[in-house]
Amino acid sequence: MFIQSLxxxxxxxxxxxxxxxxxxxxxxxxxxxxxPKVDTTRNNHQPVYPVDARDKSEHxxxxxxxxxxxxxxxxxxxxxxxxxFDDLDQTAIAAAQHWRFVPASSGRDDVPGWMKLTVHxxxxxxxxxxxxxxxxxxxxDIEDLIVCRTPAPATGSMMTPKAVCQTKRQWDALADQxxxxxxxxxxxxxxxxxxxx
Numbered sequence: 001m002f003i004q005s006l007x008x009x010x011x012x013x014x015x016x017x018x019x020x021x022x023x024x025x026x027x028x029x030x031x032x033x034x035x036p037k038v039d040t041t042r043n044n045h046q047p048v049y050p051v052d053a054r055d056k057s058e059h060x061x062x063x064x065x066x067x068x069x070x071x072x073x074x075x076x077x078x079x080x081x082x083x084x085f086d087d088l089d090q091t092a093i094a095a096a097q098h099w100r101f102v103p104a105s106s107g108r109d110d111v112p113g114w115m116k117l118t119v120h121x122x123x124x125x126x127x128x129x130x131x132x133x134x135x136x137x138x139x140x141d142i143e144d145l146i147v148c149r150t151p152a153p154a155t156g157s158m159m160t161p162k163a164v165c166q167t168k169r170q171w172d173a174l175a176d177q178x179x180x181x182x183x184x185x186x187x188x189x190x191x192x193x194x195x196x197x
């Protein structure tokens with residue numbers, strides 16, 4: 001009886017040991033991979049809406065699957081979801097080949113990785129609310145660069161704000177408006193004393 005119990009214990013221990021050996025090591029928090037994204041600090045030019053497509057009122061969304069190298073350049077670009085129009089899809093690919101990206105990261109290391117990016121071909125103006133850095137708009141009626149910027153988080157906020165994308169003209173108008181407001185706040189409304197007082 002003792003020998004039978006001992007052999008059963010050894011068999012179970014051997015099974016547990018073999019399962020331990022076969023189990024992959026637990027993932028550490030710093031091994032999590034952050035996916036790549038469009039580098040919003042660069043002036044990545046929006047796709048130019050094809051004139052023929054605009055004249056034919058072709059519009060739609062092309063979803064690209066992009067393999068981003070550690071250099072921040074795309075080495076593979078595939079159409080994940082077609083807009084339904086080959087000329088729009090090819091325009092999206094041609095534009096993305098020239099964009100710069102923030103590579104994926106694992107811990108402190110840059111690693112190559114896949115990302116998805118949606119190129120919206122639309123005949124109407126830029127939508128509200130603002131779009132994120134993984135959405136790019138090709139607009140038929142605006143021939144201006146679209147720039148995405150991430151605003152600074154509010155003081156004490158734990159939330160990271162999303163990038164806001166607008167045309168360069170819209171950003172310039174906001175900057176001018178902000179300067180006018182700053183000047184009106186800093187200009188004193190006090191009448192200076194006349195000389196001799």
